[in-house]
Amino acid sequence: MIAYALVLALFVLALKLIDHRFVTKDISMDIYLGLVALLFTVFGIWLGLKLTRPQVKLQVITPPFELDHQKLDETGLSQRELEVLEMMSKGLSNQEIADRLFISLNTVKTHSTSLFTKLDVKRRTQAVKLAKEWSLIP
Amino acid sequence: MIAYALVLALFVLALKLIDHRFVTKDISMDIYLGLVALLFTVFGIWLGLKLTRPQVKLQVITPPFELDHQKLDETGLSQRELEVLEMMSKGLSNQEIADRLFISLNTVKTHSTSLFTKLDVKRRTQAVKLAKEWSLIP
DNA sequence: GTTGAAATCACCCGAAAGTATGAGGCCGAT
DNA sequence: ATCGGCCTCATACTTTCGGGTGATTTCAAC
Numbered sequence: 594m595i596a597y598a599l600v601l602a603l604f605v606l607a608l609k610l611i612d613h614r615f616v617t618k619d620i621s622m623d624i625y626l627g628l629v630a631l632l633f634t635v636f637g638i639w640l641g642l643k644l645t646r647p648q649v650k651l652q653v654i655t656p657p658f659e660l661d662h663q664k665l666d667e668t669g670l671s672q673r674e675l676e677v678l679e680m681m682s683k684g685l686s687n688q689e690i691a692d693r694l695f696i697s698l699n700t701v702k703t704h705s706t707s708l709f710t711k712l713d714v715k716r717r718t719q720a721v722k723l724a725k726e727w728s729l730i731p
Numbered sequence: 732m733i734a735y736a737l738v739l740a741l742f743v744l745a746l747k748l749i750d751h752r753f754v755t756k757d758i759s760m761d762i763y764l765g766l767v768a769l770l771f772t773v774f775g776i777w778l779g780l781k782l783t784r785p786q787v788k789l790q791v792i793t794p795p796f797e798l799d800h801q802k803l804d805e806t807g808l809s810q811r812e813l814e815v816l817e818m819m820s821k822g823l824s825n826q827e828i829a830d831r832l833f834i835s836l837n838t839v840k841t842h843s844t845s846l847f848t849k850l851d852v853k854r855r856t857q858a859v860k861l862a863k864e865w866s867l868i869p
Numbered sequence: 870g871t872t873g874a875a876a877t878c879a880c881c882c883g884a885a886a887g888t889a890t891g892a893g894g895c896c897g898a899t
Numbered sequence: 900a901t902c903g904g905c906c907t908c909a910t911a912c913t914t915t916c917g918g919g920t921g922a923t924t925t926c927a928a929c
Contacts, residue, residue, distance in 0.1 A: 637775015645780060656791050671905060684857030687886070700907055706887065707905095716915090717886080718856060719822030809875060824915070837878050844917065854885090855916080 661728035670729070674708040677701060679730045682721040799866035808867070812846040815839060817868045820859040 670678070680690045687705065691698045705717065714720045724730045808816070818828045829839045843855065852858045862868045 635775060637773060637777070637779065639775070639779070641775065641777070641779035642783060645783075653794050654791065673906065681856060682860070684852070684854055684860050686854060696906085697908055699909060702887070703907080706889090709887080714822070715887085716822055716824060718819060718859065721856065721859075722820070722822045811876065825917095826915085834876085835878055837880085838876075840917070841877080844919090847917080853917085 658731035659728065664727045665729055668711050668727070668729070670708060670711055674704050674711070675729065677704045678708055678720060678724055681705070681717045682724065682730050796869035797866065802865045803867055806849050806865075806867070808846060808849055812842050812849070813867065815842040816846055816858060816862055819843070819855045820862065820868050 665675070676694065677690055680693065685693070687701045688698055691701045694701070705720075709715065709717075709720055712720050712723055714723060721730070803813070814832065815828055818831065823831070825839045825843065826836055829836045832839070847853065847855075847858055850858050850861055852861060859868070
């Protein structure tokens, strides 16, 4: 605030100086006006930048997850398989997944096996890693 | 460019209009100057914003991984345990980790067990998930 | 010079994960 | 109507994981 007031005062001072110099030398009104306009345009640009720059904060944004349908189609994963995969990524065991999905442990194993085949991996940790890289899961 | 020229022309026109109106009415020079200054300050602000805004591109930056030493100390993980954890996150089996680290499978198991205890998790998938959230691994 | 943390390894055992194979029901497409 | 994919489940088997326990060595710190 004080800084802005000071700068403004300086400008006004400059204005007055130019005023006197030009008026005494009887130079055309248009040129004088042009100078003033130019001066305050520059001032405006400076002011605008000063006011908006701090607002542009550098911050790391975590982009919201969005499923890559294209990649999903490529893998050929079914809905159920994707669900199981997602739960794996949350660190759940096969039994916990079975319980949450109201299906048997064996069925979860079947899904996981076929899911591993489609992703061409051998372990759930690999599957999760790959699925994240391919934006199949958050 | 053309747009800017047009806007500038408009401003000059407005200036002239004000000029005529005020001069004919014989209003004080200071007020006239003040108005001009204000007008061009606003113009400057607008111009400055127009020119700089497009430069501020919205882009998602993947921040380079940096280990959170603070969190690492909190967990009390040893160097070897961290290594094992990192390899787990790459989807490697205990045997593969043992081979890459030139240690026995049993030793890897020991490390993983103590690592699970320190992170308070039960499975490697949970450990990997947590470690990522805590910036212990990329 | 003891103490303690870290790293190494071993053995056992049960639990979980993963493989192989088969099978039944459902549904949409040819 | 039959064919294929999906979902479901089962049995049997192998492999991997993880817990428990104990031991040795090294190395730095007190």
